[in-house]
Amino acid sequence: MSTPEHLKWPADAGCTAVPYSVFNSEEVYELEQEKIYNGKTWNFLAAEAEIPDKGSFKSTYIGDTPVVVTRGQDDEIYAWVNRCAHRGAEICRERHGKSEDGVYTCVYHQWAYDAKGDLRGVPFQRGLAGKGGMPKDFDKKQHGLRTVRVVNYHGVVFGTFSDDTPDIESYMGEDVSHHLKRIMNRPIEILGTTRQYIAGNWKFYSENTKDPYHASLLHLFHATFGLYRSSQKGESIVNNDFHSILWASSGSEDKVALDDMKKDKLRTLQTGEYELHDPSLLKGQQEFDDGVTLVILSLFPSLVMQQIQNTLAFRQILPKGKDAFELVWTYFGYKDDSEELRNIRLKQFNLIGPGGLISMEDGESTELCQKAIVRDGSRTNVIQMAGKEPVGDDHLVTEGLIRGLWKGYQDLMGF
Amino acid sequence: MSTPEHLKWPADAGCTAVPYSVFNSEEVYELEQEKIYNGKTWNFLAAEAEIPDKGSFKSTYIGDTPVVVTRGQDDEIYAWVNRCAHRGAEICRERHGKSEDGVYTCVYHQWAYDAKGDLRGVPFQRGLAGKGGMPKDFDKKQHGLRTVRVVNYHGVVFGTFSDDTPDIESYMGEDVSHHLKRIMNRPIEILGTTRQYIAGNWKFYSENTKDPYHASLLHLFHATFGLYRSSQKGESIVNNDFHSILWASSGSEDKVALDDMKKDKLRTLQTGEYELHDPSLLKGQQEFDDGVTLVILSLFPSLVMQQIQNTLAFRQILPKGKDAFELVWTYFGYKDDSEELRNIRLKQFNLIGPGGLISMEDGESTELCQKAIVRDGSRTNVIQMAGKEPVGDDHLVTEGLIRGLWKGYQDLMGF
Amino acid sequence: MSTPEHLKWPADAGCTAVPYSVFNSEEVYELEQEKIYNGKTWNFLAAEAEIPDKGSFKSTYIGDTPVVVTRGQDDEIYAWVNRCAHRGAEICRERHGKSEDGVYTCVYHQWAYDAKGDLRGVPFQRGLAGKGGMPKDFDKKQHGLRTVRVVNYHGVVFGTFSDDTPDIESYMGEDVSHHLKRIMNRPIEILGTTRQYIAGNWKFYSENTKDPYHASLLHLFHATFGLYRSSQKGESIVNNDFHSILWASSGSEDKVALDDMKKDKLRTLQTGEYELHDPSLLKGQQEFDDGVTLVILSLFPSLVMQQIQNTLAFRQILPKGKDAFELVWTYFGYKDDSEELRNIRLKQFNLIGPGGLISMEDGESTELCQKAIVRDGSRTNVIQMAGKEPVGDDHLVTEGLIRGLWKGYQDLMGF
Amino acid sequence: MPNVTTPELKSEVEDLLNAYAQCIDDDDLENWPNFFTEQCLYRIIPRENHEVGLPVAVIWCDSKGMLNDRVTALRHANVYQVQWYRHIISNPRILSFDGDEIHVQSNYAVFKTCNDGESTVYNVGRYVDVIVRDNGILKFKERSAIYDTHKITTLMVIPI
Amino acid sequence: MPNVTTPELKSEVEDLLNAYAQCIDDDDLENWPNFFTEQCLYRIIPRENHEVGLPVAVIWCDSKGMLNDRVTALRHANVYQVQWYRHIISNPRILSFDGDEIHVQSNYAVFKTCNDGESTVYNVGRYVDVIVRDNGILKFKERSAIYDTHKITTLMVIPI
Amino acid sequence: MPNVTTPELKSEVEDLLNAYAQCIDDDDLENWPNFFTEQCLYRIIPRENHEVGLPVAVIWCDSKGMLNDRVTALRHANVYQVQWYRHIISNPRILSFDGDEIHVQSNYAVFKTCNDGESTVYNVGRYVDVIVRDNGILKFKERSAIYDTHKITTLMVIPI
Numbered sequence A, B, C: 001m002s003t004p005e006h007l008k009w010p011a012d013a014g015c016t017a018v019p020y021s022v023f024n025s026e027e028v029y030e031l032e033q034e035k036i037y038n039g040k041t042w043n044f045l046a047a048e049a050e051i052p053d054k055g056s057f058k059s060t061y062i063g064d065t066p067v068v069v070t071r072g073q074d075d076e077i078y079a080w081v082n083r084c085a086h087r088g089a090e091i092c093r094e095r096h097g098k099s100e101d102g103v104y105t106c107v108y109h110q111w112a113y114d115a116k117g118d119l120r121g122v123p124f125q126r127g128l129a130g131k132g133g134m135p136k137d138f139d140k141k142q143h144g145l146r147t148v149r150v151v152n153y154h155g156v157v158f159g160t161f162s163d164d165t166p167d168i169e170s171y172m173g174e175d176v177s178h179h180l181k182r183i184m185n186r187p188i189e190i191l192g193t194t195r196q197y198i199a200g201n202w203k204f205y206s207e208n209t210k211d212p213y214h215a216s217l218l219h220l221f222h223a224t225f226g227l228y229r230s231s232q233k234g235e236s237i238v239n240n241d242f243h244s245i246l247w248a249s250s251g252s253e254d255k256v257a258l259d260d261m262k263k264d265k266l267r268t269l270q271t272g273e274y275e276l277h278d279p280s281l282l283k284g285q286q287e288f289d290d291g292v293t294l295v296i297l298s299l300f301p302s303l304v305m306q307q308i309q310n311t312l313a314f315r316q317i318l319p320k321g322k323d324a325f326e327l328v329w330t331y332f333g334y335k336d337d338s339e340e341l342r343n344i345r346l347k348q349f350n351l352i353g354p355g356g357l358i359s360m361e362d363g364e365s366t367e368l369c370q371k372a373i374v375r376d377g378s379r380t381n382v383i384q385m386a387g388k389e390p391v392g393d394d395h396l397v398t399e400g401l402i403r404g405l406w407k408g409y410q411d412l413m414g415f
Numbered sequence D, E, F: 001m002p003n004v005t006t007p008e009l010k011s012e013v014e015d016l017l018n019a020y021a022q023c024i025d026d027d028d029l030e031n032w033p034n035f036f037t038e039q040c041l042y043r044i045i046p047r048e049n050h051e052v053g054l055p056v057a058v059i060w061c062d063s064k065g066m067l068n069d070r071v072t073a074l075r076h077a078n079v080y081q082v083q084w085y086r087h088i089i090s091n092p093r094i095l096s097f098d099g100d101e102i103h104v105q106s107n108y109a110v111f112k113t114c115n116d117g118e119s120t121v122y123n124v125g126r127y128v129d130v131i132v133r134d135n136g137i138l139k140f141k142e143r144s145a146i147y148d149t150h151k152i153t154t155l156m157v158i159p160i
Ligand code: FES
Pocket: A084, A085, A086, A087, A088, A089, A106, A107, A108, A109, A110, A111
């Protein structure tokens, strides 16, 4: 399916102006499922730690296509579309679990598959007492499940439907892979999951995770306690257009920048007015030598990895139609965490997730946008902070990463 | 409206492969309302016993068009679309009831109709004090309700919108009419109703009711207690492509077939492991001389009639969009049932309906399919058990009836 | 966007027959948002009394486009689309309130606007410590909010998106403006609000408010107590096709007309059978010298103003898709009401609103229609009471106002 | 304010609240007015009005007669689709008792089921009651249902 | 009928109703039959049948054995998606007590949560119970769940 | 474990649960921390984590100070749309009482109403509480809201 004319991008818009229709069109959504999620992209499936043993499996999605990721008896990781080759029933019906015998049986007629998705058993294939059964020319090999190409990159499992998707490292780019490896530097331990259902288009959230500009203005808790400020030392990095890294060091502070900020008289800075009754919340540990206290790694289209203070998490973006997406948070630490550090993480999780003191507003912001753009689909937003190029910068006062997102998006979508 | 090109069936698919888009397309759904429900099909409206007296009425649907079936003062049965000819309001607002005077008055402006759907009264037709009123040329005869062609076949009332639909007996075919008459052999008594709302395409349920293959594999309760097994004596019959009969005798058992079944090591057979604390549930009566203990009569598109042990029921299929349908169960016995037999039926209803120990999985299976086929609409399922022809067989190890369904469906839809 | 061929009106239908598809088509709904709500119509935004002070604001809609109406520091009234010019977030997040400093700040990146919708502040516009910031050529003047043309007509605030919409008085016409001024003859006091969400197309409600025919037949409470009857003295007036006035005097009664009514033996007249235990409900005051006790002013597309006995209210019609609308009731009295009169109003509000003894059926009637017209979109209703012309009359036994509605609708929509 | 009530009184109050709900849910509406004193005040008020001091109510009855008139109207005059309520009442609290008036507050959720058979959250909010003893029996002198659910679906005909 | 019961009995009845709900919501279904007497009647009945005198029930068990069979079936035979119930029980009323049988009525709302994590209003209605003392412990001799929610979503496998 | 509690204690526990809910629903959040002891544990935990032994909570406060900080944050720092909760609390059960700690469990349903006026089932689950007497007044030493509703709509800012 080629891109319909009436969906084409405004000629002059480039990557600094996005027509609102892109966030509110069923047609665009359908096209995204084909060109993005079914196309040349790597999608987050699971942390390897979520499927630790032979027979472990997890149900998830690529876009809105249900997919199961498994660990075979050969200890390899596989994935396939969660749809029986017989008459289309969902095969795996739990979120995660373990298949002791490594067999995945559809409940409807008990066709049985292995972890690879190959068809192993068809009840009554040869009939009963010579009656019925499948045709002689029926070949099980021709009736496996639709498989997904999988890679396990430093403990993070990705999948793609396309054979043309470049290898994972070239896909993500140098800085993104560096930061992924930085966080995944040793075995992790899954600490739990939460799920948020947000009534906004998934791309508003993609923008949000590439937007250092909002961080110091929307998240007042964040800003007030100096966990992050655009005036801090940090960087905004674009890799391959639509992937990005944001990092900052809360210690450092550029005084001049801070003064400039204060000039703006924003409701951002409430320092003094506002003190924690229980400061233990922010008593963290400096666990990385580079002194970086905040990293937002945004790997298009479905993964955000984060370090904020001592909190570590995967955020998986699952589109659920043009005006909703699910955000799945998977929180983790390291296998070798001291009990003290583990408790620090558990307490600091108050900062992130659906009730996160500094992250709850991100979901809110996507809903604010979705509500406001129901009409005027041909009008556009304005993405010009720090210029008009789809590039990063050595600071946090830019929308360059968002411009990168839209440049890459237009290419993929054939807009 | 003719069938759009992009909906056409895959050239080579025939009746052994169905593209998943057929279950998940608004366009197909709209087309079905026109070509199937508004076309040459007979649709279940009611059991005659539901409208026993002059003035009795019942509200139901043909497809998703609201229809009322009435019994007139002339004791004839009529049906019409439940939409006032004046400005379109719903006229009959109860599920069923009795109009003592045989008049059906729209609440909006009190236009009054009789059981036939003819317009009888228009308030202020001649105005008030010479003011207002309908034009001289207004002719009540021209403003009746849209009527439905009705037939009462052995106590089962069917309706069609098309004058070209063949008479009911040729429509259903020999075996279907035989089995309908077998069950409707004497006056029935309605025992109650339940309603299930299932988040799946209605055709998944049609497949399900023509599928002896699943019966012994999905319904473990069913199989375990030998109420039904594909290894039992029985038959699969196709009439006029999309109607069908499945029957089996629980007494009989083909030993060879049973052994073949056991070879398959299916989770189906738990005999021994599993015993009823209270066997009274299955202590039924042999009420038919032919020894047949299970009959599933599937009359496309909207009726399934069943005998399972001593349970008798109509199941009406009401589509509610591309991914949902309502299943209305109407349970009955015979007017001359002994109290004992009546109680047996009431107890055995534990086997069927929304909480039926052997039927609850059918709704579940349609939802499992609907969830799994949201994408890959051009891919197809595989319907080859017992060959590739749309025919029945002298056993229960076949998908021939489902192939018949799809052959007939393609003809009706112009695919 | 021009009107697609397949939506065109049946050639011969004129204004006496409306194809049901008009009430049940997404395409028509989208077209209405463009041609009606974004076109040459004045839409009710607020009573001036709802935004009494400098800085007062109210959030509402024009069609389904979110709009904010404000009172500036210059005491003028303004309105703009509630969507930030930066990246599209909703700016004003309360239903109503007061901005002390007259500034409206988007929470996402704190871009700040004034009551006019002009952009006043952009955080970090000049960057921080020389880093980042907006491009030199960024001009705040070019990035204000999308504004709405506003008029305050005798205390009622209207808005339009089109510069070509005629001035408010020519838009509404002589009689409508007369009756609006009659009710808004002195300062009003807002007494409260209620909201109804009705599962019907908004145009069914437009018809309803131009339909004296239903009033005496659907609303039995109404009729039984002679608050209103089609036999009463009254008038039906059309202004500019789709605006209308209905008025009646409950005192007066045309005996001949009443007798004619009785002849019809309608379930309408239950006088005698039915008496109030507490007559205080209907003990009102004659507050207008003209003796008129009922006025329904219907200003297409979004406002209905009413006087029923001593109840005064605005009803705002907000479409929410093809098959739902919200009806917002704003109840009021006059600033100089005696406490006694105020209490009479509060008690008589039992007659109107979502639980109104004589108004609750109006919402119900639109749902009855919506349920009944899901199919047969090319079939039409019949609008012939008192002839076939889109005109008013000196009585209340007509559908002429509804014919006016459809004549005007076809013109606007290009049908 | 301290709760100066006996367990017996508390139980009696709960019985009143429960019997009231059952009366409505069982469609025994002809009896509904009997839960009130002759002179009484029954109101269904949107919380959004209540919080800004606006007086408008959806239903406002200041006498038992008006309650009876509501019932007669919904039985004989009003037109609406078949619907059932199901009241869930939660955490009644006796806020004060001066020996005469008992001030009680409770939360409620009312589910509505129409012919389509779906039960929806129709109206949630809180009851604010003034209860007195009338010929030995506890009755409502005042009952205000202050509802959160501004969006009233279709209409409101049956009392909350 | 006057309520001739002691606060103690009332409290004991409430404990029974509450423990029953907790047992189901905690998925401790193997214990569920123990809330009934050996000879018992448990039914889940659509209100639309009940009101016109039609006998059909969705689940109809007239012995503790049948209750146990339901549990065995849902554990070992039936196929359905993972689902949790959450019972909210409201205003229990003791309608009569003849020293032997306690007749009790209460309202309930059951929310269902499946893998998608959304909690929906699955089934609302009322319990009509006959409770007796069995070896000192209150048990259900009869429990009828008469539900308003005709539209049963997907299926009904876990008892109400 | 047998219920060794007096009706008085039971009633006192119910009053605590009810007052807590009313405090939140009335938006009197500044008082909310006062329902807890100085050293306390308040958690909102997804049932899917709880059942597999994963510790993550949506909100995790192990001191009254942290509760106060939550309130300050939602009043002065956090950005979210206007929303009201309505708690329905059901079948509280005193599971044990050792003279010091009272272990209590109850079911809850919280409905959320935002500006659109629709009341939705926001969060259902159960409270697991440890209650102690603190200067004569019952307070929560521990309160865990274990919720079924994995799908949290938009965000969770107001405590459950
Ligand atoms: S659909 Fe999976 S085995 Fe038939």
